[in-house]
Amino acid sequence: MKEAPFQALGENFFKFMQVEKNASPMTLEAYSLDLSDFEKFLDAEAVSSPKEADDRLVRLYFTHLYDKGYKRTSLSRKISALRTFYKYLMREGLITENPFALTTLPKKELRLPHFLYAKELEALFQSFDASKALDQRDLALFEILYATGIRVSECCNVKLSHIDFSLGTIFVKGKGNKERYTPIGSFALDAIDRYTKNGRLHLLKKSSHKDSEYLFLNHLGTPITDRGIRHVVTKRMKKVSLTLHASPHSLRHTFATHLLDNGADIRAVQDLLGHENLSTTQLYTHVTKERLKNVYQQAHPRA
Structure with missing residues (x-):
């Protein structure tokens, strides 16, 4: 029977983020969308659990995101969300290595904030x-x-x-x-x-x-x-x-x-x-x- 990756693991992860990290509701909502997107990618790649992710799968996911045309800010947030999620799995002793640990975040475009005169x-x-x-x-x-x-x-x-x-x-x-x-x-x-x-x-x-x-x-x-x-x-x-x-x-x-x-x-x-x-x-x-x-x-x- 297929493991429910972001139901079984995700619920405890979000409790951890809310209670121990004091994450805001907006952060939790964004992370939820990011993990859901990654879950769909795993399904498409016939990967039954997020615990099976490795460096090769991470590279494939990057290619998938670039092909979908995500902006740098969105890419950075998704990578950050998954890196935090896998760091939590390591903390719980569910995995031994974080596949997102060595990934480099895309440099943010320097956009001058819009202001009113x-x-x-x-x-x-x-x-x-x-x-x-x-x-x-x-x-x-x-x-x-x-x-x-x-x-x-x-x-x-x-x-x-x-x-x-x-x-x-x-x-x-x-x-x-x-x-x-x-x-x-x-x-x-x-x-x-x-x-x-x-x-x-x-x-x-x-x-x-x-x-x-x-x-x-x-x-x-x-x-x-x-x-x-x-x-x-x-x-x-x-x-x-x-x-x-x-x-x-x-x-x-x-x-x-x-x-x-x-x-x-x-x-x-x-x-x-x-x-x-x-x-x-x-x-x-x-x-x-x-x-x-x-x-x-x-x-x-x-x-």
């Missing part, structure tokens, strides 16, 4: 109708994303108790359940205050629970999801401009870029973003250098 942001903030409940929520949402640079997953988990109006801070639970306090500006606090006293109460009436500890609610009065936030941002951007394309992560990029452009210390920006490694934050220095280069070429008579 001050005029674009101003037009965006001016587009909200303060008399509408959903507009009050959306304005508070945009203000908090730009004011703090928090991730979408962090934003949808913000609770009313996480906002300290007197200190001007917000409590954030980030990747791997790491916690931090982040400053939040007066514009964002004003928008949040207006929303919680008016628009949020209106939205809450649409819910059967009539109560929620979460700050941001959807049109049904229940906590908004990260997908819901992405939808709101995309819809608002299209409404403001046919040419202005941005995602919630673009507001995070904008937050970091504007801080560095105005002289903020890179290590302070690292802490504000919740980056574990400084190298991740250093990507934004490329943005500012590129911006300076463009300004120079446009303004200098002999550029």
